[in-house]
Amino acid sequence: GAGVSQSPSNKVTEKGKDVELRCDPISGHTALYWYRQSLGQGLEFLIYFQGNSAPDKSGLPSDRFSAERTGGSVSTLTIQRTQQEDSAVYLCATKFRVDNEQFFGPGTRLTVL
Amino acid sequence: QQQVKQSPQSLIVQKGGISIINCAYENTAFDYFPWYQQFPGKGPALLIAIRPDVSEKKEGRFTISFNKSAKQFSLHIMDSQPGDSATYFCAASMGGSNYKLTFGKGTLLTVNP
Numbered sequence: 001g002a003g004v005s006q007s008p009s010n011k012v013t014e015k016g017k018d019v020e021l022r023c024d025p026i027s028g029h030t031a032l033y034w035y036r037q038s039l040g041q042g043l044e045f046l047i048y049f050q051g052n053s054a055p056d057k058s059g060l061p062s063d064r065f066s067a068e069r070t071g072g073s074v075s076t077l078t079i080q081r082t083q084q085e086d087s088a089v090y091l092c093a094t095k096f097r098v099d100n101e102q103f104f105g106p107g108t109r110l111t112v113l
Numbered sequence: 114q115q116q117v118k119q120s121p122q123s124l125i126v127q128k129g130g131i132s133i134i135n136c137a138y139e140n141t142a143f144d145y146f147p148w149y150q151q152f153p154g155k156g157p158a159l160l161i162a163i164r165p166d167v168s169e170k171k172e173g174r175f176t177i178s179f180n181k182s183a184k185q186f187s188l189h190i191m192d193s194q195p196g197d198s199a200t201y202f203c204a205a206s207m208g209g210s211n212y213k214l215t216f217g218k219g220t221l222l223t224v225n226p
Contacts, residue, residue: 004156033213042218043157043202048211056211089158093214100145100212104156 001079002026006092012111013082021077021108023092032075032099034067037107038088046090049075050097080111116140119203119217126224133189134220136203139184143205145212148188150178151200151219161188161200193224 005024013019025032035045045059049053060066062084069075079086089109093102118137126132138146144165149157162187163170164175170177176189190197200221204214 035214035216042214043204045213045215048213050211056213059213067187073123084190094158094213096196099208100147100162101159102212102214106154110221 004092004103006090006105006108008108009106010109010111012113014113015084016081018078018080019077019082019110020077021090022111023075023077023094023105025073025075025092025094027104028096029094029103030035030072031095031102032069032104033093033095034075034077035093036088036093037091043091046077052061079110082110084111085113116215117203117205117217118215119220121220122218123221124223126193126222127152128193128226130193130224131158131194132193132197132222132224133187134182134201134203134222136189136217137185138205138215140148140205140207140215141184142207143215144208145206146179146186146208147204148175148217149202149204152200157202190222191220195224195226198222220226 008023037042045083047067048056049051055072067077091107091109095102148160148164150160151157174191179186203217204210
């Protein structure tokens with residue numbers, strides 16, 4: 001009966017390094033979203049996965065950002081060559097296909113030094 | 114272009130008072146309007162949501178009022194309690210856009226005992 005889980009909960013990295021953030025969805029939830037929560041910017045949509053369909057990448061801020069969802073379950077958000085402006089909380093949300101409600105994980109707080 | 118505008122940024126209310134948070138949207142294609150509550154260190158959690166075919170929805174102490182012609186909706190928290198102190202986000206989505214949420218920038222509510 002676990003909710004959406006994300007790991008790590010906190011990540012501190014140096015500018016220029018690559019990072020991977022993980023999201024484990026609620027079992028049976030076919031839709032998965034990544035959002036970014038920055039100070040003063042609120043929550044911004046990044047990318048959306050639904051089943052085997054092509055992902056909606058329209059919110060990714062640059063080509064340094066990418067995401068995968070393997071086997072319709074776990075998702076990984078990768079940020080290459082991190083910059084200080086990438087510092088934020090990265091939130092994952094999932095939902096059942098026919099519902100509207102998105103369930104959010106606790107987020108990963110990324111700090112780029 | 115900010116599609117969902119939320120006000121106020123912060124709000125201080127006495128215990129037992131009414132908290133009111135307002136949002137305005139621009140895209141008339143939006144068809145789902147949720148409010149999320151977020152406590153520090155946690156992901157947002159759905160509080161209450163409304164569709165544009167009704168003008169009001171009430172769940173316990175929480176009420177959404179919706180004005181389709183004005184493209185505005187608001188959250189009313191009756192008998193506000195210190196435990197309601199959190200950040201509140203309004204959001205909007207549409208089925209045609211994969212239900213990705215467009216969020217307001219949030220309101221930090223403090224309820225004083």
